[in-house]
Amino acid sequence: MTPFKPTSLLAVAIALELLIGCKPAVPAVAADAIYVGGDIVTVNDAQPTAEALAVKDGKILAVGARRQVEGAHKGSATTVVNLAGRTLLPGFIDPHSHYFSSITVANQANVFAPPAGPAKDIPTIVAELKTFREAHRVPKGVLIQAYGYDENAMPNGVGLTRDDLDADFPDNPVMVGHVSMHGAVLNSAAMKQYGISAATKTPPGGVILRKPSSNEPAGLLMETAYLPIFASLPKPTAEQEVAWSRAGQMLYAQAGITTAHEGATHASDLELMQRATAAGANIIDIIAYPFITDLENVLAKNPPGTFGKYVQHLKLGGVKITLDGSPQGKTAYFTTPYLTGGPGGEKNWRGELPFSEDEVKAMVKKVYDLGLPLNIHANGDAAIDLLLKAHEYAAAGDLSRQRHTTVIHSQFVRRDQLDKYVAYSITPSFFTEHAYYFGDTHILNRGMEQASFLSPMRAAIDKGLRPTNHTDFVVAPLDQLFVVWTAVNRISRNGVVLGPDQCVTPMEALKAITLNAAYQYGEENSKGSLETGKLADLVILDRNPLKADPMAIKGIKVVETIKEGKTVYKAP
Numbered sequence: 189m190t191p192f193k194p195t196s197l198l199a200v201a202i203a204l205e206l207l208i209g210c211k212p213a214v215p216a217v218a219a220d221a222i223y224v225g226g227d228i229v230t231v232n233d234a235q236p237t238a239e240a241l242a243v244k245d246g247k248i249l250a251v252g253a254r255r256q257v258e259g260a261h262k263g264s265a266t267t268v269v270n271l272a273g274r275t276l277l278p279g280f281i282d283p284h285s286h287y288f289s290s291i292t293v294a295n296q297a298n299v300f301a302p303p304a305g306p307a308k309d310i311p312t313i314v315a316e317l318k319t320f321r322e323a324h325r326v327p328k329g330v331l332i333q334a335y336g337y338d339e340n341a342m343p344n345g346v347g348l349t350r351d352d353l354d355a356d357f358p359d360n361p362v363m364v365g366h367v368s369m370h371g372a373v374l375n376s377a378a379m380k381q382y383g384i385s386a387a388t389k390t391p392p393g394g395v396i397l398r399k400p401s402s403n404e405p406a407g408l409l410m411e412t413a414y415l416p417i418f419a420s421l422p423k424p425t426a427e428q429e430v431a432w433s434r435a436g437q438m439l440y441a442q443a444g445i446t447t448a449h450e451g452a453t454h455a456s457d458l459e460l461m462q463r464a465t466a467a468g469a470n471i472i473d474i475i476a477y478p479f480i481t482d483l484e485n486v487l488a489k490n491p492p493g494t495f496g497k498y499v500q501h502l503k504l505g506g507v508k509i510t511l512d513g514s515p516q517g518k519t520a521y522f523t524t525p526y527l528t529g530g531p532g533g534e535k536n537w538r539g540e541l542p543f544s545e546d547e548v549k550a551m552v553k554k555v556y557d558l559g560l561p562l563n564i565h566a567n568g569d570a571a572i573d574l575l576l577k578a579h580e581y582a583a584a585g586d587l588s589r590q591r592h593t594t595v596i597h598s599q600f601v602r603r604d605q606l607d608k609y610v611a612y613s614i615t616p617s618f619f620t621e622h623a624y625y626f627g628d629t630h631i632l633n634r635g636m637e638q639a640s641f642l643s644p645m646r647a648a649i650d651k652g653l654r655p656t657n658h659t660d661f662v663v664a665p666l667d668q669l670f671v672v673w674t675a676v677n678r679i680s681r682n683g684v685v686l687g688p689d690q691c692v693t694p695m696e697a698l699k700a701i702t703l704n705a706a707y708q709y710g711e712e713n714s715k716g717s718l719e720t721g722k723l724a725d726l727v728i729l730d731r732n733p734l735k736a737d738p739m740a741i742k743g744i745k746v747v748e749t750i751k752e753g754k755t756v757y758k759a760p
């Protein structure tokens with residue numbers, strides 16, 4: 189009989205303790221925090237759910253069974269976070285919005301139509317502007333701005349004009365931003381300030397709405413007629429830059445977003461963002477796409493080699509080109525006419541482009557030759573035809589290489605065009621919220637059949653694409669659960685289900701704002717799902733969208749947002 193040795197006794201004791209779990213061994217790597225006590229939706233098909241998630245140094249240390257994760261990683265300094273029945277998911281990744289606008293809208297009146305805002309009619313818009321003027325004590329002569337105006341939501345489709353604004357605002361320039369972000373209604377003082385009059389010619393690709401049987405501008409300016417005004421709007425002072433940037437990012441963090449998108453960055457905007465970044469303003473990641481018109485200016489200080497890398501949470505993602513406008517503004521470019529005519533009553537109106545085919549080809553080739561990802565805005569099927577032609581020209585010889593080309597909106601893409609996306613490794617970033625906000629308008633403008641194939645997420649997924657889905661903030665509010673709700677339900681304001689065959693599952697809708705969005709940015713190795721080694725970018729929701737009644741998804745609330753292990757937002 190072999191006598192017991194003290195070492196083997198110790199070994200037996202440790203093994204026994206581990207087995208019965210009364211005294212865990214000191215973990216090899218102790219986590220900063222371990223989340224337990226609620227559903228964990230990993231968005232990782234290989235391990236869809238988990239009981240526990242451990243975080244260390246801003247990264248995910250382990251995902252799995254609670255006993256194993258706690259056994260291996262619970263140290264004396266580890267915080268155990270009890271989800272108390274709430275649901276943990278990867279932080280939302282925003283595939284397309286206008287972050288830069290968030291910096292300024294904190295200082296504008298919200299005139300979104302209900303439910304996103306109060307503006308149910310023109311008198312309400314005027315009242316909101318007056319309330320804003322009083323609340324902010326705006327002095328005479330200073331510009332007053334609003335955002336979110338949608339003429340399609342106005343009773344009887346009668347839009348806001350300068351005359352509606354002039355009576356109450358004789359001394360302040362007023363600009364009521366159109367919900368598409370591609371235009372605004374100006375009062376007379378603003379027209380005077382920006383030199384718009386009966387003598388102003390409408391530029392190609394632009395809209396200046398005129399008064400009936402007159403050349404006098406009525407108020408609404410869109411697209412190229414509006415762009416110069418937009419570019420010259422007042423920007424925050426140096427002192428305001430950091431505070432406003434943080435306030436803008438808080439709008440994203442409140443929505444559970446840990447990576448934000450800046451979808452058309454002008455050179456001066458980028459400089460502001462870089463100054464704020466250097467001053468430590470950023471609480472989440474921001475990916476900026478400089479506008480093609482400003483590319484030379486941007487490249488002078490930011491050569492192509494600096495793209496694709498985060499510097500203090502700010503990354504240059506690639507280049508933005510905008511082809512057409514918006515379908516609700518009737519500026520999206522189609523192969524067939526709008527059933528309701530043009531924005532100024534034009535017959536056989538198909539929308540139009542500010543660029544020739546050769547110009548678009550040259551722009552796309554320039555971006556591809558620089559080796560930079562391209563984000564290209566195209567809504568109508570004719571604009572999409574043109575971008576596919578431009579791709580064939582610019583990518584000749586290697587059409588299918590993954591260049592991270594993303595078609596922003598792709599709303600009225602045809603089935604044959606989706607096949608080309610597959611062949612050319614092009615990703616659609618859809619906008620299913622349009623089904624709700626503008627679906628009824630699209631039915632009138634484009635007919636039921638085409639409207640039903642709006643942002644066809646089901647068809648895209650079935651063809652093997654990895655679509656993303658966005659708010660286009662400030663076009664729609666930052667509300668990712670509403671994005672999911674519209675992808676799952678596709679219900680219009682009037683209750684019409686727009687293309688029931690294009691509805692997707694809640695998990696597919698979640699992927700479009702997490703893993704697929706990470707893929708759109710080439711960041712799928714570090715973001716988009718809860719997997720060991722990825723960033724601890726997390727969101728906690730009050731309910732699990734995979735278990736909720738699909739119609740109730742829009743009521744799910746963000747409880748907490750965590751960026752690289754640090755809480756950046758907690759619901760009050």
Ligand SMILES: [Zn+2]
Nearest residue numbers: 285286451660
């Ligand atoms: Zn946009």
